[in-house]
Amino acid sequence: MRTAGLVTGLAALLVPALSACGGEAASAGAGSALKWTSSYFPTHWDPVVGGSGAQFRELSLVYASLTRTDEKGDAVPDLAKSWEYNEKGDRITFHLRSGLKFSDGEPVNGAAVKAAVERAKKQKNSALYGDLTSVESVDAKGLDAVVHLSQVDYQIPQLFGQRVLQIASPKAAKSPAKLDQNPVGAGPFTVTQVIPGTKAVLKKNPDYWDADNIHIDTVELTSAPDASTVISGLQTGVYNFADIEPSQASAAKKAGLDVFVQPGFNASNISLNINKKPFDNDKVVDAVRYAVDRQEFVDKLTFGYGEATDQPFPKGYVAYDPKSENAYPHNVAKAKKLLAEAGYPSGDLKLKLVIPAEDPQAEIVQSQLAKVGITVDIKIDKNWATPFFAKDLTFSLYSTTGRDSAAQTLTAHFGPNGPLNLSSPYEPDGFESAIAKVRETPLDSPEYATTLQAATRAGLESKALVFTYSQPNLIAKSKSISKLPANPAHIDWTGVTIGGAE
Numbered sequence: 001m002r003t004a005g006l007v008t009g010l011a012a013l014l015v016p017a018l019s020a021c022g023g024e025a026a027s028a029g030a031g032s033a034l035k036w037t038s039s040y041f042p043t044h045w046d047p048v049v050g051g052s053g054a055q056f057r058e059l060s061l062v063y064a065s066l067t068r069t070d071e072k073g074d075a076v077p078d079l080a081k082s083w084e085y086n087e088k089g090d091r092i093t094f095h096l097r098s099g100l101k102f103s104d105g106e107p108v109n110g111a112a113v114k115a116a117v118e119r120a121k122k123q124k125n126s127a128l129y130g131d132l133t134s135v136e137s138v139d140a141k142g143l144d145a146v147v148h149l150s151q152v153d154y155q156i157p158q159l160f161g162q163r164v165l166q167i168a169s170p171k172a173a174k175s176p177a178k179l180d181q182n183p184v185g186a187g188p189f190t191v192t193q194v195i196p197g198t199k200a201v202l203k204k205n206p207d208y209w210d211a212d213n214i215h216i217d218t219v220e221l222t223s224a225p226d227a228s229t230v231i232s233g234l235q236t237g238v239y240n241f242a243d244i245e246p247s248q249a250s251a252a253k254k255a256g257l258d259v260f261v262q263p264g265f266n267a268s269n270i271s272l273n274i275n276k277k278p279f280d281n282d283k284v285v286d287a288v289r290y291a292v293d294r295q296e297f298v299d300k301l302t303f304g305y306g307e308a309t310d311q312p313f314p315k316g317y318v319a320y321d322p323k324s325e326n327a328y329p330h331n332v333a334k335a336k337k338l339l340a341e342a343g344y345p346s347g348d349l350k351l352k353l354v355i356p357a358e359d360p361q362a363e364i365v366q367s368q369l370a371k372v373g374i375t376v377d378i379k380i381d382k383n384w385a386t387p388f389f390a391k392d393l394t395f396s397l398y399s400t401t402g403r404d405s406a407a408q409t410l411t412a413h414f415g416p417n418g419p420l421n422l423s424s425p426y427e428p429d430g431f432e433s434a435i436a437k438v439r440e441t442p443l444d445s446p447e448y449a450t451t452l453q454a455a456t457r458a459g460l461e462s463k464a465l466v467f468t469y470s471q472p473n474l475i476a477k478s479k480s481i482s483k484l485p486a487n488p489a490h491i492d493w494t495g496v497t498i499g500g501a502e
Helices: 110-122 176-181 227-236 246-254 282-291 294-301 332-341 360-370 385-389 406-414 431-439 448-459
Strands: 033-038 067-069 075-077 080-085 091-096 135-141 144-149 189-195 199-204 218-223 241-244 258-262 267-272 349-355 374-380 395-400 465-467 473-477
Touching: 075 080, 091 110, 110 135, 110 144, 227 241, 227 246, 227 473, 241 246, 246 258, 246 473, 267 282, 282 332, 282 360, 282 374, 294 360, 349 360, 360 374, 360 395, 395 406, 406 431, 406 448, 431 448
Parallel strands: 033 218, 033 241, 349 374, 349 395
Antiparallel strands: 067 075, 080 091, 091 144, 135 144, 189 199, 199 218, 241 473, 258 473, 267 395, 267 465
């Protein structure tokens, strides 16, 4: 989630600046330096805590995973060189590369994988436990990690990628609080300095398994200043890489910068709690569905980079279900009729929309619902995450970056324990059996796409979510930085070069 409500005051949680090497990294003029400013600077460096949202892209500078995602969105080797399932499909063995070490010298082996999974499942503040419900246990056998599953699940190689299982040194992770301040992984870079919430300095990890293809010597990662100053900072060389909003893309291009459109699984929705009035009435839910004009979100918010969607996936993605497209087309008259039938004549229904920060999406929702006779009062709650994930809110907004495993994206939204299902423990009829069939279907099966789309279709019967629009991730970068791999949702530094002085 790239959501302001999840950004906590890290400076209050972590100790002041830590420096593992006693000072600043090499200056930007020495070697090949990436100067990345980001609006989603990590609030946590422990991947079990911080790896669930957009911050996993930055944590992947430090942490490697068993698998990673290629440009097709498929799982390919990372720390694991290969893997195979047993005949039944309820056990998978990952074979790790030999001779690898974490940056503290600890070996990368099956025991490290076992420790990472167990910590993600059991640590009290883990943001990942809900993603690992299929995992029963892990046996460590030298360089092998044998994962025992509670059900047949062929999604595991997708799931154990850069987002859900970034692996930290077991020795360092014995103190999660210290790991949160001083990350220790086996990724392409190692941290030399962290100033909580503000800045991190990293250097190339010569022991990374693919170090020959990492051509960046140092990274200076900073928390983005006011959006209005990011483009000028890129022009003057203060930064050479930054995530930007669609509204900034035109200015970035005019400034002579490259705008990299990174594909992703982003989708925004209106979240409803059907366990609370008035959404316990199906006609009110349907009225909201028909009141929504998705194209207005696209036109006003994405500046040509987004598209309307009524699903948690963008069009063209394997999980997108064409049969479900436009099931509830914009229809003001029909919405008004449903509200009247539900006992809410025009103007009688008042809702409180709770969000974490100012958001133009909220104003569009407010305007659109006003046209059908629903009055919306927007309330900003900086502690929004607590009541949202406790399912205490009635009406809210949410944006997701998705998961590498499409099945996990679906269960997160529509499953009875899904973190993004504001109406838990509700789930739509037929969804549980449909998602079970997805897990039981190998990813290379000719039936996989149709089985997955059927599960999407079953999930979209949910009355808890109304999807609105999706947009890719946008990056503005100096032309001295070469083209990045177009891996969906991930930022991959493999093969990327930075040439010439800024």
